[in-house]
Amino acid sequence: MPFYEHVFIARQDLSQAQVDALAETVTNVITEYKGEVHKTETWGLKQLAYKIQKNRKGHYVMLSAEVSGDAIAEIERQAAISEDIIRWMTIKVDELEKGPSVMMRKQERRGGRGGRDRDGEE
Secondary structure, eight states, X not given: OOEEXXXXXXXXXXXXXXXXXXXXXXXXXXXXXXXXXXXXXXXXXXXEEEEETTEEEEEEEEEEEEOOHHHHHHHHHHHHHOSSEEEEEEXXXXXXXXXXXXXXXXXXXXXXXXOEETTSOO
């Protein structure tokens, strides 16, 4: 199966538990389609470059997975109808990055502010 990285931005007024539930929904779709999630990262509430649907900030979440294109189509279909997700992007990659993403490494250099991994650890 091919590798994908899926990033979505959730509305700023959602709690962290609601954002985690959105990430869990994506994970469930991937496992339903016999895929495997290799990494889930929550990058935290970040300022947007421009206002999107009245939001000036958004919760960023990234999932790295090995999954079929049918699962990606379903994930994007659900994101399109969700009122909680304001933007999303999925890219196909040749291989998944080992260790934390660039965003998480950037936060580590700043002293660990902002993002958490799926287990709630910084």
